[in-house]
Amino acid sequence: MIFLYRVKPEDVRLQVAPQNWDKQRPSLGGAIRVLCMLAYLGAAATSQAVYIDNKQTLQVTAKLQTRASIRLNNSEGFTFPSDVGSGDLVQWRNLALIEIDHDLVNLSQDLDVLYPLKALNIESKYRLVGRFIYEAVYDVGPQSFQDVKERDKENIDSFSHQYDLWEFYFDFSRGPWFLRVGRQNLAWGETDMFRLLDYINPLDNTFGGPFEDLDDRRIPLWMLRGTYDLGGVGPISSLMLEGFWVPGSWDVRVAPFPPVGTPYFPPLPAEYVPFLRVATPDKTMSNSRWGVRLQGLVGSGLNLSVCHYKTYLDGPALRSVVTRNVPVLLDLDVLNLEASFPAVQITGGSLSYWESHVDVILRGEVAWFWDEPVLIPEENLGTFFGPVIPLPPPLLDLAAEILGVDVRDLGLNGIPVNPQSGTIPKKNILRFMTGVDKQVWIRPLNKRSTFLISMQYFGQWISDYDEGLRQGIALYPSLSNFAKQKEFESILTALIGTNYMNGRINPQVGLGYDVRGAWLLLGAINYVREPFRFAIQYSGIEGNMTGFGAYRDRDQISFMFTYLLN
């Protein structure tokens, strides 16, 4: 790997531009003052809810959390920096969330400005969540991460210090209508761990990758969401129509790409990194997310929904881009590896049913992804698969010295002639899930509380399958071999949890198994001592380089300490 990090850091910074972490940066002193104030308030309030008014309509809550994660593997190849290994700190995330919930029911009676709400008999409330993050690993972590910061200071600073108006929405309800306006999350479907119909909000995988809770990774969007209660129709009761719209000219954010060299950067070959350019959708109305869902109960036990929506998937579509017409690809500055986020439409449905005889909840979900971008290297990276001028090995050695890239690693034995940009092939993909949840008594292990056991099967079928389909996972050390994408893919998951000592100790184990030979194990123990929470979490992946197996050299153990101002 003689060309590792051959590119100058400032080039990387220019190409992998900060996208969603370019928020206003708070001063550290200000943050400390806020934390001190919260700690003081919390100490005063012990564990009781904090209401500002006598009628308990205005509630303030807060959460302060620090989380340190230590890696348990050495890099196997495409995890960088490669000298960060077992025993090294890879995360020290400090989080403060301040939440305000305010029911305006009383205020609308007293404030003239809210008279329309009163006159129209509209119930209203709002919720506001401020989020502050400081990731300390770039200041106190291994030297390699401090070096990453030194090379890319502006980008890493804005990434590691974030200050967001995280959620802010108003609720209005009157009769059968309910409207939520503002920055919010919306999740449809019935799945845990992996998403099918739950692609409305993007995920932030930059700070913990697949080891973080799904909900902690959701990024709220500015959204207009409404439901209408249709009542009962024939055998269907509690029928409701729901819709959402994220105006594209306002908010079209997608899953952020972590800065190069950060601990949860995707396992990409370092040779690709200098060419990487992330292209996010433009803020135009045509890039709006939208969707509708119809949900109801058949009988009293079968909960059914059907939906259709437009969104942006978290994984970017990759292709090579030649920025200038050149007869021969001698100048690599004309070459980019573009990671873009084409819109995808998804049609699907979900169901859940309580089966009384064996007392289980059966869940199911199916989703048809229309024209989802896929990876067929010959098409996406077509630049490297066109005609070439063959060169003898000594000349290729020389070219490697000059260009900084050994083109043989890309599967070439010469210089591309009349290079063309790659294209993004698209396929219709069917994904589905069946799951079962059951609470069981395992009295030899716990006499007071049940164990919740949840199991899911995820399946995927690609229509019009092409043998050239690949996952976006390069197989180390090759730069041109990618993990195969099969026509059918399957993943099984299981989750089990209970509580001991009157709910003070909460162990939980999660397991994921990709039938192609990759295992994901998540084990956690939470301890509650008001107003604190302590948690230890182990996250490990073993097996083949497929799906989540791409992160198999990033096992970690995390320690979390949380303080709650209730």
Place this chain on the structure above:
Amino acid sequence: MRRRKGPPVHILIVALALWFTLIESTEALSGGIIDATSWERAEGLLPDSILNWVKNGYLVLDVGELNYDPAEYLPQHVLDSLQTNAGRYEIDETGWIVDAQTAEAAQHIVGFPFPKINSEAQEAGEKIIHNEVYTWNVHGNLRLVFQLKWIHPSSGLEREIDIHGQVAVLQGWPGIKAFPNKALVEKYQIVLVAAPVDIKGTAVMTWRYMSPDKQDSTFGYIPSIRRVRQMSPANRSDAFVGSDNCLDDGNVYDGKVQAFAWKFLRKQEAIVPFLDENPQPIEQYRTGEWCTTNRQKYIINGFEKEGWQGAAWAPTNLLWVRRPICVIEMRAKDPYYNYGVQYLWADAETFSGYYKVIHDRADSYWKTMVTAFSGYEGKGGEMRLTTVAHSLMVDDRTRHATAIEGASRRNTLTYFADVNQRDFTLAGFQKFCR
């Protein structure tokens, strides 16, 4: 042989013994403190477990008398029902409450369905429990704010969960005729966790059906998955968020009546807890709702009282009074239920459930639940009701307890509340979810 004048000696001895017993009983029940030094005075008047708390010094009873009759502190429609519903309803073999004349399922029951119960009858226990369930239904729709408190026997308050709720009641009060009820629902209920912040936003919606063989429909919103999920209604004996209570322990018993086999054991007098000797105030709002006020008496728990020597969970300022009660044996039909036999002590006149003594699956004693009641009165006596003021579950194996702080100076409970029935649909439930 000279005949002795006057009563025989043995009759005198018996009379003397009876007199002393009466004096002792009257002394115990007319006032005074019963503590570890005088626990014998409460013998036979309390469940053994509670008597042991007194004997061991965990609990001290301040015995006295009420200045009102709880049996008269009921809404007018309930008082009316004592006459109008006498003999009106029966329980059929499938468990439905049916009209005694037509044998058809009763749909608009107002007041107690079984005001007169023949204790010799086989279904006496079941009828008493139906009435006990209706002690909540008769107060109409409800809006609740309460706290679940985890209490360690020595260190005191460990944890507190703030819960808000609302209930649309479709049986038991006159307003039910305004609600459409095609699905034959007994009540809709939504509970929402308001604190602490790590579980804040958790919401559960339950539909309880009148049909004896139709299980509840339960939907839960879990903030960490951001979705409304259907939940199993079957695990009602599971510890509720790790507390000492399970779902069925709400209001002494909050499950389906038909889920248990009930057996009337006996009628007796007992000492039971009340909040105060006087009824507490309630006020009527513009909307017609009746609300508790912040002027009402509040419970002082052991951990909140300086110098208290008893258990941290013990309520220290309740008034313990004599009431006629019925003792009912209850046993779950579900073979996986986490409790064995339970004994419920309910008021013979108001059907309020004061105590529940819980045994484990091997029928070995485990826990006891104590519920204190209070009368409430609106200005001028326009509204009178008797309802739960405080609830306590003590696990005698761990000595740990969970208390429920209901109406208090910080909590307002609203009876005959103006509740929107649309809130209890899948669409309406959305507004309780983040």
